[in-house]
Amino acid sequence: MRVENIVACSYVSSNAKSFEGVEAATGNKLDGVFTVATEAEVDNALTSATTAFSTYKNISGHKKATFLREIAKQINIIGEQLVNRAVQESGLPLGRIQGELGRTTGQLNMFADLLAEGSWVDAVIDTAQLDRKPLPKSDIRRMLIPIGPVVVFGASNFPLAFSVAGGDTASALAAGCPVVVKAHPAHPGTSALVGEAIVNAAKSTGMPGGIFSLLYDDSYAVGSALVKHALTKAVTFTGSYKGGMALVKLAQERHEPIPVFAEMGSINPVLLLPAALDESAEAIANKYAVSITLGAGQFCTNPGLLIGVKSASLDVFKTALAAAIEQVAPATMLTKGICENYHNLSTQVLNEDGVSVLAESKLTNELANQSTAKVVEVSAAKFLSNPKLQEEIFGPYSLLVIADDEQQRLEVVKSLEGQLTVTLMAGGNELESYTELLSALQNITGRIILNGVPTGVEVCAAMQHGGPFPATNDSRFTSVGSTAVYRFVRPFAWQDWVNALLPDELKDGNPLNIWRKVDNTYTKD
Amino acid sequence: MRVENIVACSYVSSNAKSFEGVEAATGNKLDGVFTVATEAEVDNALTSATTAFSTYKNISGHKKATFLREIAKQINIIGEQLVNRAVQESGLPLGRIQGELGRTTGQLNMFADLLAEGSWVDAVIDTAQLDRKPLPKSDIRRMLIPIGPVVVFGASNFPLAFSVAGGDTASALAAGCPVVVKAHPAHPGTSALVGEAIVNAAKSTGMPGGIFSLLYDDSYAVGSALVKHALTKAVTFTGSYKGGMALVKLAQERHEPIPVFAEMGSINPVLLLPAALDESAEAIANKYAVSITLGAGQFCTNPGLLIGVKSASLDVFKTALAAAIEQVAPATMLTKGICENYHNLSTQVLNEDGVSVLAESKLTNELANQSTAKVVEVSAAKFLSNPKLQEEIFGPYSLLVIADDEQQRLEVVKSLEGQLTVTLMAGGNELESYTELLSALQNITGRIILNGVPTGVEVCAAMQHGGPFPATNDSRFTSVGSTAVYRFVRPFAWQDWVNALLPDELKDGNPLNIWRKVDNTYTKD
Known part of the structure; x- marks a missing residue:
């Protein structure tokens, strides 16, 4: 056909x-x-x-919503x-696809709800002041209109x-x-x-x-x-x-x-802080073995970089992560090209100075385009001297960077390019002592996550899925x-316009009952 | 020194x-x-x-305001x-400079007020739903942060x-x-x-x-x-x-x-509708003689294009505008280069097919870098065939385009490049009959003005000073x-973050008492 x-x-x-x-x-x-x-x-x-x-x-927001x-x-x-x-x-x-279907229809209905509520157009009204000196003030009304x-x-x-x-x-x-x-x-x-x-x-x-x-x-x-x-x-x-x-x-x-x-996309750094590892190294390892390999690792928020500081707990984490990764079943990748690219890049990275395999899946099957989960490791010193290690390898892959101390970890963070997300695994109250790290992190990402995983992007009003270059071209x-x-959208202003010819969003009496900023006050009046 | x-x-x-x-x-x-x-x-x-x-x-908004x-x-x-x-x-x-000083300090204080009020950061909070199926929902909070x-x-x-x-x-x-x-x-x-x-x-x-x-x-x-x-x-x-x-x-x-x-900048078209000219052709002409020549015409919102349809009232407008322009005193332009450029362009335009002088100032003085107010005219047919006539001539200059009928005026409007402003001079209820014209206008400008002049941009929340290319590169x-x-600014999201480490704008209890969107509802709670 x-x-x-x-x-x-x-x-x-x-x-x-x-x-x-x-x-x-x-x-x-x-x-x-x-x-x-x-x-x-x-x-x-x-x-x-x-x-x-x-x-x-x-066409009205209600009709668009329909x-x-x-x-x-x-x-x-x-x-x-x-x-x-x-x-x-x-x-x-x-x-996964059934879930994605629900997400797709959910998104459509979410935007329909936004349109039906109507306040999203950011209506602003500055009323006239005809007696203002030295010049009278015009009535100016503004809202967002579509760009085409x-x-x-x-x-x-x-x-x-x-x-x-x-x-x-x-x-x-x-x-x-x-x-x-x-x-x-x-x-x-x-x-x-x-x-x-x-x-x-x-x-x-x-x-x-x-x-x-x-x-x-x-x-x-x-x-x-x-x-x-x-x-x-x-x-x-x-x-x-x-x-x-x-x-x-x-x-x-x-x-x-x-x-x-x-x-x-980006490599979505995960910072493994010491108290978190001391408290639950194995649980974190198991959680991340799942996140790294979810959907064959084919997410823009795949955690492609784990950053830890040398410690006995980090060794526990490594052992547990290796054990879990070795038992991850191969999964079908999206296309032959993506699969070949994954195998090439995840193999070639081992030629980079100081990079060694931490764990690789031991399972195989006979299907086409199968991924093999892999985690590699490198010292922070080697990572800092090799920008190539920051390049995304799209698939069930992550790189564990091991710093000698917190100062070196901070250097690693400051060396990072823009990211969609950064995740911190923190225990007790340790997060409070990382002021400089948190400030540096804010410059390189659009979203910061505590004790979770970056995969699984919630579709809601507060979500930010976009980050400094090269995660996106416009953060x-x-x-x-x-x-x-x-x-x-772009803003559009009407000056001294006839009320009947204004969009409903800007008319006197607020016929759509939306939130508006009128003379610098938020109101539904 | x-x-x-x-x-x-x-x-x-x-x-x-x-x-x-x-x-x-x-x-x-x-x-x-x-x-x-x-x-x-x-x-x-x-x-x-x-x-x-x-x-x-x-630093807090209040300190920045200070x-x-x-x-x-x-x-x-x-x-x-x-x-x-x-x-x-x-x-x-x-x-003019005294007024500009007031505008400058007024702008600084306006932004200080915005910071002190605080809601401008567009704080959005989606609270957690730990019992949601199939997956629990994280707490996600978002606000605008500076880009650098x-x-x-x-x-x-x-x-x-x-x-x-x-x-x-x-x-x-x-x-x-x-x-x-x-x-x-x-x-x-x-x-x-x-x-x-x-x-x-x-x-x-x-x-x-x-x-x-x-x-x-x-x-x-x-x-x-x-x-x-x-x-x-x-x-x-x-x-x-x-x-x-x-x-x-x-x-x-x-x-x-x-x-x-x-x-x-742009040429800020002014549409002279028939009832407006019938009611007050002379008053409009006098108003525009002032607007065209204000500040030696050195405004991005200078009305550089007037569009009328042939009529007896338009002839009255022309006569009155010519009389007023002839009596506009020369004014000092900003630089020698700008002045030379103005004289060259406003002279060269007369070489374009069908362009003739409607009026030119008859007054002179002995100062350097003096402007000479000038209005030229051309038929809509010639204007439509010559894109060069849409180029801005920075100075006390305007081009009157005369259409044979409303249909041809609509063609002229549809041919226009992006503008900062479009102004309509309308009388009675005639605006209501220009539906197609108004729809077309919206595509080419960022602000639309009724029965005013584009010069004199109000500094307020509802103002839009930016329009489709080439008025600005980003409308x-x-x-x-x-x-x-x-x-x-750019949005930044915190997921499952510790309340004490969130910015005040996003903390539980809303300590800054700003407007926020919490679970899709606007509130100060």
């Missing part, structure tokens, strides 16, 4: 070349032949998106078929939650922006199913067609054309540093600058949680 | 080359020889700023001397309000970021006086020295080095398109991407008003 691209909620046919989906665990071809989008389809997608924007930007909830509903209707296809294409376990068509790149490691109807699409649609999705070629069948669900939802809720397009490509031409298109107003991406920075560079070649939000925004919507 | 650069609140001496200030109205040299900053001083300024950041970011108020106080102490020097260097009238050292470029046209202690510096310091200012070479003496005021304020309020540096250069080397420096975390600029984009390009060459906020932010502080 030939699967066509979706342009403006319509399937379009062409004679362009095509590609097939692959079952991750076997390497076998799956049903469906996916048509690579043409240049004309890229252009039509963005032209239609721009036309749709003029309508969609003025649309988002309908997408979630349509996804649930095809839930079983979708989960099966996603498992085949991604190689991720059934339970957003290009979303599907992510390989979240075939549902960060792909066609994932967090980027949900937040862009919530902001009021039409979306053009570039499907990830590792899960085209999953993308097609979700794409159809969005089309159904758009039609049944009366949305303008140009609000959604879905384009396929197993190479880079379509993605490149989408970023360069003059009508594109923002780009989102979750993936590798190389991939993210390639999009940033493409955007820099444009005449009109546009924001690119590239979440490029001022998050790609997870309800504030992800702020990536796609 | 040789004036040295300020690095980390200390005057530093070098044997580098120097330059002098110039009186705008005479071209005469003024007192003071200003030392061009060296590469080492650039590096020291940013290294000290980074050191100071580790202290300053943790610092900002003290800067305002120190500026007022030297008010008369400062105003006199600024008048000499800028050529702007005494009243900010480089501020002084603007030629606001020697006080957008220079050394102007809106950019005030908002960056309010955010918690140290500032390195590159003084504008058109007003080095003014810059030196304000720099000393900041140094005095920093010392008397016990701020870390690295919080402020002030560097001079009459060329581009220092500015370029500041933007490229690895420790710089953001850049602000107000000025020409060419200057702003040069900084954007420099920033793109960096390894670590940083935000550049370039406010590059998602403002450089005027209290929300300008959001240019210099």
